[in-house]
Amino acid sequence: xxxxxxxxxxxxxxxxxxxxxxxxxxxxxxxxxxxxxxxxxxxxxxxxxxxxxxxxxxxxxxxxxxxxxxxxxxxxxxxxxxxxxxxxxxxxxxxxxxxxxxxxxxxxxxxxxxxxxxxxxxxxxxxxxxxxxxxxxxxxxxxxxxxxxxxxxxxxxxxxxxxxxxxxxxxxxxxxxxxxxxxxxxxxxxxxxxxxxxxxxxxxxxxxxxxxxxxxxxxxxxxxxxxxxxxxxxxxxxxxxxxxxxxxxxxxxxxxxxxxxxxxxxxxxxxxxxxxxxxxxxxxxxxxxxxxxxxxxxxxxxxxxxxxxxxxxxxxxxxxxxxxxxxxxxxxxxxxxxxxxxxxxxxxxxxxxxxxxxxxxxxxxxxxxxxxxxxxxxxxxxxxxxxxxxxxxxxxxxxxxxxxxxxxxxxxxxxx
Ligand SMILES: [Zn+2]
Numbered sequence: 001x002x003x004x005x006x007x008x009x010x011x012x013x014x015x016x017x018x019x020x021x022x023x024x025x026x027x028x029x030x031x032x033x034x035x036x037x038x039x040x041x042x043x044x045x046x047x048x049x050x051x052x053x054x055x056x057x058x059x060x061x062x063x064x065x066x067x068x069x070x071x072x073x074x075x076x077x078x079x080x081x082x083x084x085x086x087x088x089x090x091x092x093x094x095x096x097x098x099x100x101x102x103x104x105x106x107x108x109x110x111x112x113x114x115x116x117x118x119x120x121x122x123x124x125x126x127x128x129x130x131x132x133x134x135x136x137x138x139x140x141x142x143x144x145x146x147x148x149x150x151x152x153x154x155x156x157x158x159x160x161x162x163x164x165x166x167x168x169x170x171x172x173x174x175x176x177x178x179x180x181x182x183x184x185x186x187x188x189x190x191x192x193x194x195x196x197x198x199x200x201x202x203x204x205x206x207x208x209x210x211x212x213x214x215x216x217x218x219x220x221x222x223x224x225x226x227x228x229x230x231x232x233x234x235x236x237x238x239x240x241x242x243x244x245x246x247x248x249x250x251x252x253x254x255x256x257x258x259x260x261x262x263x264x265x266x267x268x269x270x271x272x273x274x275x276x277x278x279x280x281x282x283x284x285x286x287x288x289x290x291x292x293x294x295x296x297x298x299x300x301x302x303x304x305x306x307x308x309x310x311x312x313x314x315x316x317x318x319x320x321x322x323x324x325x326x327x328x329x330x331x332x333x334x335x336x337x338x339x340x341x342x343x344x345x346x347x348x349x350x351x352x353x354x355x356x357x358x359x360x361x362x363x364x365x366x367x368x369x370x371x372x373x374x375x376x377x378x379x380x381x382x383x384x385x386x387x388x389x390x391x392x393x394x395x396x397x398x399x400x401x402x403x404x405x406x407x408x409x410x411x412x413x414x415x416x
Contacts, residue, residue: 004135004402007341011395013129018391022108024048025121025390026101028083029110035084035151038063039308041117042083045124045145052128054143063309064159067143069130074138075171075408077401078365079127080156080356081120082149085112086379093381107384115378118385119176119371119393120145126397138405142170147307149356154305154315156356160363171408172330174400175357176371178378181342181389181396183335184369187351188235188266189321189358191276191300195220195284198295201249201257210255211293217245217259220296223287224263227279232268234323235350239266262301266354269321273300319354322361324368333407334368334400341396351375370400 088098146155202210
């Protein structure tokens with residue numbers, strides 16, 4: 001089976017639209033879109049998908065955007081990115097205002113330029129090459145732009161379930177989070193947990209009248225070191241970190257009746273939220289035997305948020321881990337396309353942070369990761385992306401769409 005086009009033909013097509021790509025990227029970077037407030041940027045994305053002649057463009061209940069390009073009978077390729085950004089913080093330390101979208105010395109500046117409106121724009125333009133050149137992709141292309149990734153991934157979680165309900169089953173997904181234009185094959189998950197210790201409040205001058213929950217919490221925190229954490233061959237070891245600590249009092253002369261410790265558990269795929277809760281309960285059992293008056297409770301935290309479409313949802317603070325086998329045909333093919341396209345080794349590795357790729361992989365859709373931009377600049381006041389890298393990534397996405405679909409077809413027929 002021949003390639004639809006060579007990598008350099010895809011790059012040539014994108015070069016012809018460089019100005020449009022940069023103009024669109026700048027327009028979405030200069031439009032604020034905190035999680036739950038993505039409406040304005042969603043309208044810009046919808047308009048651009050229509051302008052670029054996507055066959056079908058729709059918004060789902062929670063405000064995710066899907067742009068579809070009709071293809072042949074091959075596997076549908078999902079491209080996934082998110083349109084929300086984290087708060088830029090004070091403007092003063094930014095060399096250029098956070099919502100300027102200014103291009104200075106070959107770099108486009110602003111909140112979301114790297115994480116991840118730049119990569120989203122590159123994916124949209126990469127997919128649109130098929131329309132631009134009037135060639136039919138092997139299978140449908142689904143450009144998905146999700147809401148609320150930065151607060152737990154409610155958008156993509158809903159998206160994959162809804163696509164399934166609608167009878168749309170992507171054969172693979174490319175997650176475009178920034179990767180320095182290298183191949184990423186997964187990341188550890190994130191489970192946010194809270195452990196509550198309840199005692200009995202008392203005047204701090206008479207501690208014997210109360211049950212001070214701080215002591216139980218201290219014992220628990222010290223015992224966390226001994227918790228056996230699993231190690232994954234691709235993702236490395238899981239870690240657990242106590243983060244926030246709250247009490248139910250504001251006065252320093254009152255023994256609290258309750259303290260709550262928040263934990264950030266970066267889990268490997270073998271550790272589910274249920275497993276995490278059970279492990280913590282075992283630690284509590286061991287270290288609190290002599291504290292019969294102190295009650296404890298462990299749970300995964302959840303939050304209730306409203307989407308820009310006005311839908312209220314409660315969701316658990318869980319990002320699943322995922323790991324794509326480095327020797328799988330999909331990963332090998334992605335590595336080849338990326339190194340041919342960027343003229344550098346694909347350097348497969350994993351992301352330090354969690355992404356919507358975990359939610360997508362959990363829905364049984366194989367995932368590879370690739371995105372332009374330095375991921376270390378994400379969430380900082382130095383956030384900016386090289387416009388040449390952005391343009392190059394658009395061509396790489398176009399080639400990945402074709403070659404990965406081809407690799408899936410070949411892997412399927414080989415296993416038959
Ligand atoms: Zn991101």
